[in-house]
Amino acid sequence: MEKNKKVLVVDDNPVMIEIVKMALEGDFIxxxxxxxxxxxxxAKSQKPDVIIMDVMMPNISGIEMLRLLxxxxxxxxxxxxxxxxxxFDPSTEMIFMVEKNVKAFLRKPCTVDTLKKEVFSAIESSHx
Numbered sequence: 001m002e003k004n005k006k007v008l009v010v011d012d013n014p015v016m017i018e019i020v021k022m023a024l025e026g027d028f029i030x031x032x033x034x035x036x037x038x039x040x041x042x043a044k045s046q047k048p049d050v051i052i053m054d055v056m057m058p059n060i061s062g063i064e065m066l067r068l069l070x071x072x073x074x075x076x077x078x079x080x081x082x083x084x085x086x087x088f089d090p091s092t093e094m095i096f097m098v099e100k101n102v103k104a105f106l107r108k109p110c111t112v113d114t115l116k117k118e119v120f121s122a123i124e125s126s127h128x
Contacts, residue, residue, distance in 0.1 A: 003027060003028065004029060005027075005028050005029065005049040005050075005123055006029045006030075006031060006048040007024055007028045007030050007031070007048060007049065007051075007052060007119060008032070008043060008046060008048035008050070008051045008052070009021065009031070009032045009053075010032070010033045010034075010035070010036065010039035010042075010051060010052070010053040010054065010057070011034070011052075011057070012035055012054065012056075012058055014034070016054070017032045017034075020052060020083075020115070023112040023115055023116065024115070024116065027116065027120075028119065031048065035057045035058045035059045036053075036058075036059055036062065036064060036065035036068075037059040037060045038059075039053060039057075039060070039065055040060065040065060040068050040069065040075075043069060043078060044072070044075060048078060049078070049123050049126070050079045050080070050103075050126070051069070051078055051079070051081070052081045052083050052115075053065060053080060053081070053082060053083065054082075054085075055082060055084040062082060062084070062096075063095060066082075066096065066101070067099075069101065070099060076101065077126065078101060079101055079103045079123065079125060079126045080099075080101050081102075081104045081106060081118050081122055082096045082102060082104070082106065083106045083108060083110075083115075084107065085107070085109075103118065103121065103122035104118040104121070104122065
């Protein structure tokens with residue numbers, strides 16, 4: 001896979017954004033947003049190949065962001081990986097996983113290999 005694939009990381013924790021950037025920047029162009037509102041704007045303007053996003057964020061939450069992405073023709077087909085440290089009951093994961101653009105639901109922390117594998121898989125699935 002060519003290195004010009006773009007990953008948008010949306011998380012209100014700047015340390016988490018840096019960790020994901022360090023994990024992925026050897027393989028991808030990594031851009032970031034610090035909340036769901038900025039994430040929507042970046043998704044529209046930057047057209048990333050995949051979005052990694054948190055659930056609990058200010059301004060627009062993860063589920064709201066996901067639904068806004070799905071309602072827009074320009075962003076509805078961008079694959080999404082939900083990446084959260086929040087402790088939810090299994091029904092929360094199911095709310096996300098029923099959405100057609102959600103390709104994985106990962107809990108923080110996870111290994112770099114797991115994160116990379118899911119990003120590669122999400123990009124691959126969107127090009128079939």
